[in-house]
Amino acid sequence: xxxxxxxxxxxxxxxxxxxxxxxxxxxxxxxxxxxxxxxxxxxxxxxxxxxxxxxxxxxxxxxxxxxxxxxxxxxxxxxxxxxxxxxxxxxxxxxxxxxxxxxxxxxxxxxxxxx
Amino acid sequence: xxxxxxxxxxxxxxxxxxxxxxxxxxxxxxxxxxxxxxxxxxxxxxxxxxxxxxxxxxxxxxxxxxxxxxxxxxxxxxxxxxxxxxxxxxxxxxxxxxxxxxxxxxxxxxxxxxx
Numbered sequence: 001x002x003x004x005x006x007x008x009x010x011x012x013x014x015x016x017x018x019x020x021x022x023x024x025x026x027x028x029x030x031x032x033x034x035x036x037x038x039x040x041x042x043x044x045x046x047x048x049x050x051x052x053x054x055x056x057x058x059x060x061x062x063x064x065x066x067x068x069x070x071x072x073x074x075x076x077x078x079x080x081x082x083x084x085x086x087x088x089x090x091x092x093x094x095x096x097x098x099x100x101x102x103x104x105x106x107x108x109x110x111x112x113x114x115x
Numbered sequence: 116x117x118x119x120x121x122x123x124x125x126x127x128x129x130x131x132x133x134x135x136x137x138x139x140x141x142x143x144x145x146x147x148x149x150x151x152x153x154x155x156x157x158x159x160x161x162x163x164x165x166x167x168x169x170x171x172x173x174x175x176x177x178x179x180x181x182x183x184x185x186x187x188x189x190x191x192x193x194x195x196x197x198x199x200x201x202x203x204x205x206x207x208x209x210x211x212x213x214x215x216x217x218x219x220x221x222x223x224x225x226x227x228x229x230x
Contacts, residue, residue, distance in 0.1 A: 033217055040124075042206060042220040043160075058217055090160060092218075104218060106160035 003027070006091050006107035013081040013114045021076040021110050023091030031094040031102070032074040036060065036087040037109075043090060049074055081114045088112070117142045119209050121221035128197045129229050135182075136192045136224050138207030144168075147211055149183065149190045150218070154204040163205070166190065194226075202228045 007022045025032065033048035035058075045058030049068040063085060065077040074093075078085060088111050094104040118141045128134035140149070151163040166174045166183050173181050178198075182191045194201055207221040 035218075035220075040222060042119075042222040043218070044220070045217045048217050088158065092160075103162060103165070109158050 004091055004093055004105050004107035006089075006110050008110060009108065011110060011112050013078075013112065015081060015083060015114060017081050018077070018079050019081065021078075021089055021091075021112070023074045023076065023107060024072050025093040025105070026072065027093065027095060027105070028071060029093035029095050029105075030071065032068070033058070033092050033094075033104075034064070034066065034074070034076045035090045035092065036085075037090060038087050046076065046089075078112075081112075083114045086112060086114045117144075117147075117209050117211070117219045119207050119219050119221040121207055121224050123224045124222070125225045125227070127227040127229055128194070128201075130197055130199060132197055133193060133195045134197055134226065136194075136205050136207075136226065138190045138192070138221055140188050140190065140207070140209050142188070142209065142211075144211055147209060149181075150208040150210070151179070151181070151190075151192045152206045152208060152220075153201075154206065154223075155200075155202070160206075164192065197228050199228050199230060202226055 004025045030051045034046040035043040037043045044060050047066040049055045088109050090109050091107040092104045094102045096102050120139045147168045149166045153161045153163050164176045178195045180193045204223045206223045208218040
């Protein structure tokens with residue numbers, strides 16, 4: 001049980017380049033989400049998914065696309081990177097404990113720099 | 116929209132002493148969940164403690180306890196017998212009680228522990 005894995009751990013992009021941040025979990029969790037963390041801002045939600053084939057926008061979705069074709073994977077795509085997307089990105093998945101109580105597990109994060 | 120406010124950007128505590136981190140939130144929901152996450156320099160997000168709003172009893176996990184004041188919408192974290200390993204960023208977070216809903220984070224408090 002590897003938990004939530006994210007690749008790569010570090011990435012440098014030039015403005016205008018595209019890339020996909022990978023996120024996978026082997027815990028059969030239905031709910032997955034992407035956050036970005038900027039200095040002094042805490043974590044802000046980008047997109048989330050409540051199950052395969054279902055995604056929705058969070059607080060800061062502009063410039064990012066997601067899809068959820070399987071329960072295990074939830075990739076985040078940057079179609080045309082901008083310096084404002086320099087951040088640390090976290091993927092999380094959550095399991096239902098009881099009575100709607102759930103716990104979110106976070107991946108180790110990806111540090112992205114856009115020059 | 117729900118908001119979470121952490122009014123202390125930085126705090127410090129002497130080793131073995133007790134420190135309290137503050138968190139207030141705003142919501143119109145009557146049932147919800149509150150969390151404290153720890154983020155050490157490794158940047159891994161670690162769940163410290165969780166409180167269900169319908170429970171009047173304050174949650175406790177070893178040296179960590181909360182003071183949950185529902186009417187005041189306050190959710191502070193008390194760390195007793197502080198240890199060097201407690202030094203980290205601490206984030207307060209909120210989620211609606213629907214099982215698969217995103218977390219709303221505060222901006223964090225950086226805790227330093229002085230030997």
